[in-house]
Amino acid sequence: MNGAEFVPLSLPPLLIGVFAAIACALPGNFLVLRKQALIGDAISHVVLPGIVVAFLITGSVSTWPMMIGAAGASIIAVVLIEAIRRLGRIEPGAAMGVAFTAMFAAGVLLLEQSDTSSVHLDVEHALYGNLESLIWLDALGWQSLWDPVALAGLPPELIRMSATLVAVSAFVWIFWRPLKISTFDEGFARTLGMRTNLLGLALVAVAAIAAVAAFDAVGSIIVIAMFICPPAAARLMTNRLEAQIMWSIVFATLSAVLGYLAAGFGPQMLGFSNAVSAAGMIATVSGLILALTAVFGPCRKRLGAPAV
Amino acid sequence: MSLELAANQGTAPIADQVDDSPLAIRGMTVSYGQKPVVFSVDMTVTQGAMTAIVGPNGAGKSTLLKAALGIVKPLSGQSMIYGQSLKSQRHRIAYVPQRASVDWDFPTRVIDVVLMGLYRELGLLRRIRPRHHDKAMACLDRVGMTDFAERQIGQLSGGQQQRVFLARALAQEADLYLLDEPFAGVDAATEKAIISVLKGLRDEGKTVVAVHHDLSTVNEYFDRVFMINTRKIAEGSVAEAFTAANLEKTYGGRLVTGQIDQLDLAAG
Numbered sequence: 388m389n390g391a392e393f394v395p396l397s398l399p400p401l402l403i404g405v406f407a408a409i410a411c412a413l414p415g416n417f418l419v420l421r422k423q424a425l426i427g428d429a430i431s432h433v434v435l436p437g438i439v440v441a442f443l444i445t446g447s448v449s450t451w452p453m454m455i456g457a458a459g460a461s462i463i464a465v466v467l468i469e470a471i472r473r474l475g476r477i478e479p480g481a482a483m484g485v486a487f488t489a490m491f492a493a494g495v496l497l498l499e500q501s502d503t504s505s506v507h508l509d510v511e512h513a514l515y516g517n518l519e520s521l522i523w524l525d526a527l528g529w530q531s532l533w534d535p536v537a538l539a540g541l542p543p544e545l546i547r548m549s550a551t552l553v554a555v556s557a558f559v560w561i562f563w564r565p566l567k568i569s570t571f572d573e574g575f576a577r578t579l580g581m582r583t584n585l586l587g588l589a590l591v592a593v594a595a596i597a598a599v600a601a602f603d604a605v606g607s608i609i610v611i612a613m614f615i616c617p618p619a620a621a622r623l624m625t626n627r628l629e630a631q632i633m634w635s636i637v638f639a640t641l642s643a644v645l646g647y648l649a650a651g652f653g654p655q656m657l658g659f660s661n662a663v664s665a666a667g668m669i670a671t672v673s674g675l676i677l678a679l680t681a682v683f684g685p686c687r688k689r690l691g692a693p694a695v
Numbered sequence: 696m697s698l699e700l701a702a703n704q705g706t707a708p709i710a711d712q713v714d715d716s717p718l719a720i721r722g723m724t725v726s727y728g729q730k731p732v733v734f735s736v737d738m739t740v741t742q743g744a745m746t747a748i749v750g751p752n753g754a755g756k757s758t759l760l761k762a763a764l765g766i767v768k769p770l771s772g773q774s775m776i777y778g779q780s781l782k783s784q785r786h787r788i789a790y791v792p793q794r795a796s797v798d799w800d801f802p803t804r805v806i807d808v809v810l811m812g813l814y815r816e817l818g819l820l821r822r823i824r825p826r827h828h829d830k831a832m833a834c835l836d837r838v839g840m841t842d843f844a845e846r847q848i849g850q851l852s853g854g855q856q857q858r859v860f861l862a863r864a865l866a867q868e869a870d871l872y873l874l875d876e877p878f879a880g881v882d883a884a885t886e887k888a889i890i891s892v893l894k895g896l897r898d899e900g901k902t903v904v905a906v907h908h909d910l911s912t913v914n915e916y917f918d919r920v921f922m923i924n925t926r927k928i929a930e931g932s933v934a935e936a937f938t939a940a941n942l943e944k945t946y947g948g949r950l951v952t953g954q955i956d957q958l959d960l961a962a963g
Contacts, residue, residue: 420801561819568811571801575863577766578790579814580782626847628802686802 427614435494516606623684723772812866854885
């Protein structure tokens with residue numbers, strides 16, 4: 388494949404896939420260590436109706452309406468969970484289960500019932516993403532990377548995902564020590580004066596932003612694989628958090644690149660004429676990486692000394 | 696209640712003690728749900744002494760400490776540190792949580808845990824310099840753990856983990872050390888090492904408060920004792936307060952008289 392084909396057709400989706408995977412994997416490291424990994428799943432369920440409603444109101448799939456819709460849906464989810472918990476007098480876990488699935492179902496229902504033919508927003512897109520369609524038609528080849536006119540035509544999703552990755556990285560870098568200390572020992576962190584509840588909330592909010600931004604790339608369901616698989620695989624490679632973060636970035640990148648290539652070219656090599664969903668393949672590769680590290684990773688043994 | 700009030704009147708007025716007390720708790724009530732775990736507890740810790748908090752399981756010992764430090768939110772009550780608000784005095788406190796309260800599979804090394812004790816110095820982004828590293832190593836040395844600095848924390852025994860926690864507290868260079876069951880599930884050598892470090896701190900004029908389970912060592916290890924069973928039962932020097940009568944009140948029928956006899960108590 389030459390530059391004239393690769394740059395407009397494959398480079399933007401590849402970059403978006405890589406950025407999305409890293410932006411989710413970074414907060415995912417802490418979510419996994421806090422045993423809150425399924426928060427990512429919950430977020431992706433809850434935000435769907437918000438994104439759909441934002442689309443129905445504005446008629447476009449652009450950044451701010453989507454973010455506001457997602458935030459609104461999250462607030463409704465919190466109120467709903469609290470209401471179900473109090474009125475039903477049941478435990479929070481059960482209330483969450485009811486609220487998340489109900490809101491996701493409402494999102495799918497809304498999508499099916501509304502006319503979204505003008506844009507790439509349908510159930511399939513919502514679930515599996517739309518990576519292949521994020522192309523850069525203004526590009527003619529590698530030289531377009533230095534051409535301001537062509538650059539102006541970059542898919543907005545790429546700009547959005549890059550900005551999200553920068554914001555997520557900045558959050559993790561600036562709050563590295565509080566995140567690390569409060570994830571390991573919350574009580575101790577509080578005696579240092581850290582607002583651990585606020586920090587936990589900020590972490591979830593950052594994860595939510597990454598999830599909403601990655602919505603285009605990998606869809607609202609497969610994003611969960613990006614939160615869990617690279618960090619979990621990375622944990623099995625090392626016993627140091629700093630190294631774990633690095634490994635998770637490597638695995639996220641590998642998943643995105645290999646997944647995208649395998650989706651595009653894998654079926655052809657096997658003699659089929661069609662490609663398969665890139666997002667699905669990215670999730671599959673990340674799952675394979677996790678499986679491999681689970682079998683061969685150097686740090687997969689639980690070392691914790693038994694209680695004396 | 697009336698008995699306790701009468702007992703309190705025998706000592707100096709509370710207002711005078713609060714001013715210089717490293718930790719003064721007033722009217723602390725904490726509840727996890729319907730039933731209070733700690734009910735209207737007052738405590739005045741004596742400067743430069745080692746105080747044991749004793750009481751049966753579920754009596755609110757750990758909760759009292761956590762509420763005093765703002766780790767759990769009390770229903771009512773407050774704590775003063777050296778006569779001032781907790782917020783302004785956090786830098787003078789080092790807290791050692793229960794060893795079992797954290798996940799020791801966390802991907803970090805011994806030295807990294809000790810460096811967490813330097814957070815006040817390092818802040819968000821300041822780089823860890825050789826002098827920080829040296830300080831952390833010196834703290835590990837005080838608990839006899841320098842050989843383990845590079846180990847992953849999950850590879851340590853329970854006693855070694857407890858020593859690492861103590862080293863982290865030492866790195867904080869505090870005036871008031873609050874420990875939650877520092878001797879729970881540790882080997883005899885570690886218990887000796889920890890008590891010698893704590894006594895060393897007291898001899899430097901620091902104040903040590905520990906939730907303690909083993910009634911047989913209260914006499915040997917501590918100067919003062921605070922007895923609690925949801926409500927405060929007694930507070931004072933070990934000789935005054937650690938009496939058969941108070942133990943009976945604290946533990947109810949849970950301690951048989953035979954056990955109390957073995958404790959070598961001051962005449963009560």
